[in-house]
Amino acid sequence: MTGRAAVFRYDAGLLHALNFMMIGHHRDKSPGTVRPGAIFISDSGTGEVVYEGPDVETVPGLLDELVDWLNTGDLDAPGYVRAAMAHFNLVKIRPWRDGNGRGSRALQTLVLGRDRILTPEFASIEEWLGQGRTTYDYYNVLGEVGRKRWSPHGDTLPWVRFNLRCHHMQAQKVRQRLREAGEVWTVLEEGVDADGLHTRCVSALYEVFVNRRLRRTMYQADESLSQGQAARDLRELTAKGWLRPYGETKGRFYAPGPRMEVIKADFAARLVPLRDPYRRE
Structure with missing residues (x-):
């Protein structure tokens, strides 16, 4: 069209x-x-x-x-x-x-x-x-x-x-986002594997890395899990220091835990400023 x-x-x-x-x-x-x-x-x-x-x-x-x-x-x-x-x-x-x-x-x-x-x-x-x-x-x-x-x-x-x-x-921002996404996913995948957790947990961690919060219902829907499976994964990620829970029952969400904060700080420190094509050096 x-x-x-x-x-x-x-x-x-x-x-x-x-x-x-x-x-x-x-x-x-x-x-x-x-x-x-x-x-x-x-x-x-x-x-x-x-x-x-x-x-x-x-x-x-x-x-x-x-x-x-x-x-x-x-x-x-x-x-x-x-x-x-x-x-x-x-x-x-x-x-x-x-x-x-x-x-x-x-x-x-x-x-x-x-x-x-x-x-x-x-x-x-x-x-x-x-x-x-x-x-x-x-x-x-x-x-x-x-x-x-x-x-x-x-x-x-x-x-x-x-x-x-x-x-x-x-x-430039899109290119930077794509490059960072691949690197972040690899780091999270290696961490999940080292902890003996299910590979699907990477998607939960990546969501928290990008958007700083995740609800159990969202993770459950994204990975087509039962309520029990999703809750168990999030408990294990919390116990391993990847996530930090806030709130109770239906209002609960998960934010970056200490291990995630370290990774976020590392990527933030390596971020290269975008180049203005019209700025004279």
């Missing part, structure tokens, strides 16, 4: 449908239809208007222009650049009363999907936008490039660079 099939074409109806899918449960916000009037973005702290969308009378024409570009414009440009510009133009047109940011990020992912970039970690910058100060950087660069009013002829290089950096950093 997302390949370069000749039957697929972008149109305004598709964009409105994306908005409806995202905010359709808010009928008071006219999901999937052009906003009825002006739209402003204000600084929540000062109340200052930081952006005013284009006049509502121009929105249908701007959407048509965007759709025409999506179908025929700059098709030889790298997919990540086209996707970033699709995001930018839609979010600055702000055609809807609500959901403009979400809809624009969804369009960015759709453009990448049309280029057969389908793996979520590479087809979206959503995960990286949630990292540290990246959300603030996102709004700052939108303000810098988009200015306070609809300005379609400005320099968009900072915006494209921001998006490429997000994709690059997220890809």
Whole structure:
């Protein structure tokens, strides 16, 4: 469905449908239809208007222009650049009363999907936008490039660079996560084997390593165990110092024990910082 099939074409109806899918449960916000009037973005702290969308009378024409570009414009440009510009133009047109940011990020992912970039970690910058100060950087660069009013002829290089950096950093994070996962699993497997425990216990330990807590019901379901088997495994892991229980009965969960904390500290100490592709050394 997302390949370069000749039957697929972008149109305004598709964009409105994306908005409806995202905010359709808010009928008071006219999901999937052009906003009825002006739209402003204000600084929540000062109340200052930081952006005013284009006049509502121009929105249908701007959407048509965007759709025409999506179908025929700059098709030889790298997919990540086209996707970033699709995001930018839609979010600055702000055609809807609500959901403009979400809809624009969804369009960015759709453009990448049309280029057969389908793996979520590479087809979206959503995960990286949630990292540290990246959300603030996102709004700052939108303000810098988009200015306070609809300005379609400005320099968009900072915006494209921001998006490429997000994709690059997220890809590094995925690679780091995969590499660490393999190493952690091996260490835990060796420890479980040395203690004479069942191999399935590794999955319980890995869950606690990653998410810092585990409930018996989750482990039981993951490994298709009986309640008794799951409870016995967790008791043995606790007795061996791998886990530490908190709470009683149905509220009980398991967190890292002293042996797990040592392994976590070791991996944390070996963590290599991600490389910013645009930072000059």
